[in-house]
């Protein structure tokens with residue numbers, strides 16, 4: 001189905017009824033990124049999967065900041081009849097989930113974040129915005145084949161080469177199915193450099209936060225351990241023999257973690 005907010009038309013997939021958990025994919029992904037994990041999810045509530053701007057079947061070009069995206073997401077969920085949701089986000093979707101809790105604290109019940117961060121320290125943002133702009137321009141000039149061939153070789157995804165070739169091909173095809181214009185818009189709107197830094201806000205985020213990170217994702221292990229020190233009501237789950245995309249590399253383990261968190265929410 002599609003939900004229209006303002007000039008933007010979002011692709012949304014709703015499964016079941018009850019307490020909603022909204023799932024937000026990462027850069028270059030779509031709602032299909034959750035398919036493997038969902039095979040191992042035991043949850044009686046409602047699943048709401050959304051393609052973010054610049055991705056999948058969503059047609060949302062009237063966004064310039066992450067606030068615009070978060071506000072659209074809130075309007076979508078209110079249109080669906082929800083006043084409060086849980087959020088599950090991977091990487092860019094995790095950063096977006098963090099911001100949803102920051103902008104709309106009464107709207108977010110809990111966070112489950114995979115390979116996520118609260119953005120960069122303020123002083124690093126400008127440089128990263130330049131890098132994100134360079135990448136956006138590369139994608140527009142050289143197209144999807146060249147971008148994906150580069151993107152899948154970054155160290156963050158080294159562990160994905162241990163996955164079955166069929167799974168690697170599935171991830172590659174999901175990335176190739178994106179448009180250069182869409183990914184460029186995403187980087188210019190939702191790129192890591194564009195994310196307001198929430199590091200100083202973490203100490204005030206009292207909702208339950210489950211951080212999930214692959215034990216071989218060195219960069220995000222360090223970031224998530226730092227986040228855990230600041231978050232007053234959080235737990236950190238490290239998944240062995242797994243890298244950045246925990247939900248893709250260890251879908252069974254991740255599905256069980258999400259099931260446990262949603263069925264028996266922890267609270268410090």
Ligand SMILES: C=C(O[C@H]1C=C[C@H](C(=O)CCC(=O)O)[C@@H](C(=O)O)[C@@H]1O)C(=O)O
Nearest residue numbers: 026027028090091092093156191192245
């Ligand atoms: C390379 C870095 O940042 C990017 C890496 C992961 C993020 C993501 O969404 C996953 C993309 C994927 O699975 O293909 C992405 C984001 O958060 O927007 C980052 O641009 C890095 O070293 O920080």
